[in-house]
Amino acid sequence: MQRPPASRRPFSCAHGMAGGDKLGPAYNSLDIGIFSCILSVELAEWRERWKEHIMNMLDPKTDDPVQHAALARLAEVAIAAVTHVPAETLRSPRRGRRPIALARQMAMYLAHVAFGLTFTRVGICFGRDRTTVRHACALIEDRRDDPALEFGLSALEAGLRALTGALTVTARVEGRS
Structure with missing residues (x-):
């Protein structure tokens, strides 16, 4: 199976996957920073859903x-x-x-x-x-x-x-x- 182009891969930049494939240190830190921002937003959303779930438990x-x-x-x-x-x-x-x-x-x-x-x-x-x-x-x-x-x-x-x-x-x- 062929990999999709870099522009269509999640958490990617034009040169490869975030934090990974053949990237220099400058791209790695930038991509890891973006990835951590996205991850923290997703964690905050998950935390809110979990709080609602806990509040609904008897x-x-x-x-x-x-x-x-x-x-x-x-x-x-x-x-x-x-x-x-x-x-x-x-x-x-x-x-x-x-x-x-x-x-x-x-x-x-x-x-x-x-x-x-x-x-x-x-x-x-x-x-x-x-x-x-x-x-x-x-x-x-x-x-x-x-x-x-x-x-x-x-x-x-x-x-x-x-x-x-x-x-x-x-x-x-x-x-x-």
């Missing part, structure tokens, strides 16, 4: 599907109350019109951010795929530049965290008696 100590579903329903009811969209509409398998889809995306975002549920778990609770949840979270995060939405989501997030904290403390106290 912690076996806190893996309680019933509790996760209850937290997701709490976020869903809070958004339903604020947006005046019925909660059962948010659970619909259909996308719905724009206000319904936006309300569902906000509920998924709150379930992920306020309660720390993984994309996979939020997707299970809402009957959606984890990539749909990731897309919804990215959309809502981008929309938080709007001061009104930022204020509303921050207030809901703080309220949901305070409510679940109070419920957790109450459950612990009742469990001891």
Whole structure:
């Protein structure tokens, strides 16, 4: 098999492969520098993908599907109350019109951010795929530049965290008696 021309080989210069074939020291250091830049960019991308993968893994100590579903329903009811969209509409398998889809995306975002549920778990609770949840979270995060939405989501997030904290403390106290 014949080698492709130098211009079509990956990490190559006109004289040969990077760091290699019959190159002088000047070309070697230049090509190795370019190769290390490309490699560091690829490693950074890989590291980000790996971090996302790790974040989506479930912690076996806190893996309680019933509790996760209850937290997701709490976020869903809070958004339903604020947006005046019925909660059962948010659970619909259909996308719905724009206000319904936006309300569902906000509920998924709150379930992920306020309660720390993984994309996979939020997707299970809402009957959606984890990539749909990731897309919804990215959309809502981008929309938080709007001061009104930022204020509303921050207030809901703080309220949901305070409510679940109070419920957790109450459950612990009742469990001891």
